[in-house]
Amino acid sequence: MSPVAVYSECDRNALHVRFADEAYAIGPSAPRESYLRIEAIIDAARKCGADGVHPGYGFLAENEDFAAAVRDAGLTFIGPSPEAIETMGSKTAARTAAKRAGVPVVPGTEDPLSVDVPEDQIAASAAAIGYPLLVKAVAGGGGKGMRTVADPADLAGAVRAARSEAGTAFGDATVYLERRLTRPRHIEVQLLGDSHGTVLPFVERECSIQRRHQKVVEETPSLAVSPALRAAMTSAAAQVAKAVGYTNAGTIEFLLDEDGRFYFLEMNTRLQVEHPITEMVSGVDLVRWQIRIARGERIDLDPAQLIRPSGHAIECRIYAEDPDNNFLPSPGRIQQLRAPAGPGIRDDSGATAGLDVPIFYDPMISKLVAWAEDRPLAIARMQRALGEYLVTGIKTTVPFFAWLLAQPDFQSGRFHTTYLDEVLKSRNGRPFVETTPALEELAAAAAALEAVMSPSVLAADASADRLEAPGARRWQTLARAEGLR
Amino acid sequence: MSPVAVYSECDRNALHVRFADEAYAIGPSAPRESYLRIEAIIDAARKCGADGVHPGYGFLAENEDFAAAVRDAGLTFIGPSPEAIETMGSKTAARTAAKRAGVPVVPGTEDPLSVDVPEDQIAASAAAIGYPLLVKAVAGGGGKGMRTVADPADLAGAVRAARSEAGTAFGDATVYLERRLTRPRHIEVQLLGDSHGTVLPFVERECSIQRRHQKVVEETPSLAVSPALRAAMTSAAAQVAKAVGYTNAGTIEFLLDEDGRFYFLEMNTRLQVEHPITEMVSGVDLVRWQIRIARGERIDLDPAQLIRPSGHAIECRIYAEDPDNNFLPSPGRIQQLRAPAGPGIRDDSGATAGLDVPIFYDPMISKLVAWAEDRPLAIARMQRALGEYLVTGIKTTVPFFAWLLAQPDFQSGRFHTTYLDEVLKSRNGRPFVETTPALEELAAAAAALEAVMSPSVLAADASADRLEAPGARRWQTLARAEGLR
């Protein structure tokens, strides 16, 4: 199989372009001008004579029109059918499907609230559902177009904000309302379904560590799921998927309340960012199976094996964000990058030194995964790996994860979907990187040593070409300092 | 646990020094002046207040005097007892132990041939054993101090050569003779033994791919080993270890002849270079267990699980050698290094860009390991990884492995301990990197482009400091070219 990449302007130097055999430019950096342009991608696929298209897990990955366009172009879409994407892609239709499959759902509006639904009607359904509630984009995902409302007075504003954000992010401003459970866990079940009627669930993933509704740490198995509950949740997930004739890889997301009751939340009709942890504990290559299933092959995995976890895996999403500045994105040129390796460590990275983290997309630069025989050992391994993960030139969330994994609540598994936001609020911006006087003195010594050991800095030239920029900028800084002694 | 490193002069910048919390210089680069100096290492361990010493897998790792010195210094030696090392470290004593345990051994001399044994006596024992035979250093390993003799006329010379090489490498010139089986496989069994009498064997490792008696590719499980044979070999291995009261990690090496009969070859009383492949298929962290066992803990692993392989793992030893020049060592400054990653890939590396591969030690720079559900998939994954392994500035064996893994004999598992030497001989130096006219034209275009895109080369200065040397050298090369147009 020979991989072909498509890329936008700012991704010209991205790893997926450099590693592909063929690469096709599909437009400017803004997603709607490139990665969201269905015809541009179909066109590239035609040009290179591709047999199939893998949609990845962003942009058009859950877009039924794209899946249909690929199919209509006579190509294989490596994912579910457009019909399944459409059904489960609509949060409200998905809830109906779940209920038909006999799986409980979180109380909420049955029908989407299109932009023309009057405010008083929205207020009425809200009252029926009860507060606190969530306003969610029907086409939503990743916390975009989502607002929490505790006070009826804030409802109208929240709906407006959610609609505008949803419109920008998904081109669909329709929203719906959903009861907000108190302190629930986010537990999800990975599925593989083939075109011969087989749907197999995997051991659940625990994704409750979220910041502003975005997963930042995932692990499998979940401390909150007993074998009995696992059996119930995995078979419920499979039932929902079967009910809509689902094929290929997908994930059923549940909320698990404090009393151990679970509710269908939504389905992701694509591969997910956190799929590596399932691969680590199951030994199954999910992407290879996506391709085999798309080719019409039968899944010949042992169902019992898939819901028996072998060890424990944790994923940290390494973002180009400044955790000590309210997690603001930190785009720019990566000056140095050294990723950890060794036993049990897997780093699925899109970054290298010299690469620019673009401002246009989600700033995730890597998925760092640690596997070990049990959870405490997996945490210890992840801590070791984070301690070796060196990135300079941009800020990353590595120091945040180092802090999080040391928290007693995390280590004992006492958390829920709002745990992280609450802790962050209570920390009130206290830095994650805590230096000691000794460390600061060493830093001072190091800076002085660098100035002494690199006399060439005095010759540094501001007109150094772009490639040399980071170094040069640094030399200038030092040179200025030197000049002023 | 806080790691402390010791280092020789040329290892000042090595990764183990940079990653350690404390680092102690123990002498000049030549092994006998640093890494083989027992008192220097004990001294460092005392200075830093270490609790234990891990001997690694080179230098003093199988030296009973070192193990004893560590113990006498009141420190924990993370390995077997000095007595076990001494017994199994002597090839002849080990053979006796194996025979006592009822395990067959390869016919050979019972007693070591010290330097004063007269030639006619050596010739006599040789005749008794029969030709072809091997002259092996009693203290030997890794093919050092080993010679093959097919013709009695060559015996005396071979013994002299083996003795001199053994003397240099191990400080012990004693050798012995052993029948050379025709086309045997090298199959070895990893063991863990605790101080409470438990000895557990793991799934066998297939190490028949050797160049000049040095393993270059290892895999587990072996295609040549049936479940029945596995049961026999693993329990034989455990019996030998129990017979000498062996504790901690060790490996029993067997030769497997074409008729499926196996013979005890020797025991390695240490962790081995190829231990990662066993970790990949067993999920057991062998180094962690070495430490736990040294602390006196009981092994609580499931014995049945350990001899049931989960998937297949392959290791390629990446060497700083030029495969297209008779595998001559290729020391020097690594200019660029990009190691592969992703699902099923583990790269245990000691190299980074900017690092010098020293001339003093074994030139292995990394152990690249690929795991997958079965052998063909593991081979495919290793091929993918090798295709992404970029090292410039020095030559490596990466192109050789890319060639080897594509050989039908390798893919079908039809090989033995002399397979590789025979194939290499028959290739008669034909290069492993085979370029095509198209590739050559692209290379020509790239060189010209680099010259055009980097006009600064004309300003390049030969007196650039060492750090810039590789780049500068290249600029000079180009500058010279430019100057002469």
Next chain:
Amino acid sequence: MQYEVEVGGRLLQVVVTRTGDGFAVSVDGQTRHVDAARIDGQMLSLIVDSVWSKEVNVAADPVGGQLVVHIGTTPVAVTLNGRRRWGRKNDGAGTSSGPQRLVAPMPGKIVRVLAKAGDTVAARQPLVVVEAMKMENELRASREGTVAEIHVAEGTSVEAGALLLVIQ
């Protein structure tokens, strides 16, 4: 060579002297022996007092402009020989006195301006919402004060480092 290094709010006097086998580095009078080996353009491997091994990495922060020293993977911001003399004091780079100049930490689009000139604001009160990387990010006041100047309007795009508003 003598340097004045500001780090963690302290001003340290650092004197570096070459010795036969490395450097003598004194920080506020306390001298340590440092064996410093160059790994690459930015990384040094230090062995302090012949024992303590540390990788350090010195580079300028592309946004703030100040030097960031990574000790292992821990970043520590320092200024060498006086930010004052660089005239960078009012960069809003965490200074705790004088007017606070709120600058854009990254390029993006101003989606909301939550304060107007004359407003009294509390520490950590949200002032401006910038959209970048498809996420809306709140920029907050680092301390209480009065909004003196506003330099941006909703809907406009700004570059990293652009001055957004000033708090007296």
Next chain:
Amino acid sequence: MQYEVEVGGRLLQVVVTRTGDGFAVSVDGQTRHVDAARIDGQMLSLIVDSVWSKEVNVAADPVGGQLVVHIGTTPVAVTLNGRRRWGRKNDGAGTSSGPQRLVAPMPGKIVRVLAKAGDTVAARQPLVVVEAMKMENELRASREGTVAEIHVAEGTSVEAGALLLVIQ
């Protein structure tokens, strides 16, 4: 810019012309469009004719001195504008005519010299054994001939590139 590139025994004429969106590169008259992006000091990402993506890496071989271009991970040795003019012809870098100068490929200790002046040697016949990295490495004749000069003695140490012997 015009270059003469020797690769795989062929001498290629390469002409590089800047275009609006990259370069026109003609190799022996066949012209392709190349979008060349600088990744770092040595690596370029090429997209040829808007389709074919290749990472290339141009660096000098520390021992041989000639340029090595890595296409992906495949090394290809090239010489730019004439090895002849660099006077490096007789480096024993695989030339097939003229005297063969056997040079040490790495630093090490000469443990055995297996030929003496005047000996007739066959191709690939072992001539010198060098010990480096604790392994004994045989250096062989690249072709048949007569040993004209011997420049080393057993037991001596040599640097990389040192002339060991010459075969006529």
